[in-house]
Amino acid sequence: MGTPYQEALKALAEQVACAYREECCDFNVSAELIQGNTLIAVTVVFDLSGTECWVPLELGTERWSDERRVRIEQDARAVLTQRLAIEVTVADVVERRMREVLYGYR
Numbered sequence: 001m002g003t004p005y006q007e008a009l010k011a012l013a014e015q016v017a018c019a020y021r022e023e024c025c026d027f028n029v030s031a032e033l034i035q036g037n038t039l040i041a042v043t044v045v046f047d048l049s050g051t052e053c054w055v056p057l058e059l060g061t062e063r064w065s066d067e068r069r070v071r072i073e074q075d076a077r078a079v080l081t082q083r084l085a086i087e088v089t090v091a092d093v094v095e096r097r098m099r100e101v102l103y104g105y106r
């Protein structure tokens with residue numbers, strides 16, 4: 001268990017990982033205020049399909065600013081990069097094993 005911020009980014013990473021398995025394309029990350037400026041939405045939109053993943057964050061006591069938005073977006077990108085690196089590694093292992101099985105039948 002981490003902080004609510006860490007848990008929200010982790011939940012976003014899981015959503016994006018699931019979508020990435022089907023999309024396999026680039027995406028954009030953004031953070032913006034929603035619900036009458038009471039919550040922050042951290043959103044990922046895939047370039048090709050427009051598929052969207054997002055999580056809400058509490059606004060908290062820190063005031064909203066461009067610096068805070070940029071920091072949240074950078075944090076989200078860092079978490080997503082690490083999570084998607086796992087997806088790529090797993091896909092490579094599965095592909096290698098499938099080839100071994102196919103070559104074994106020849």
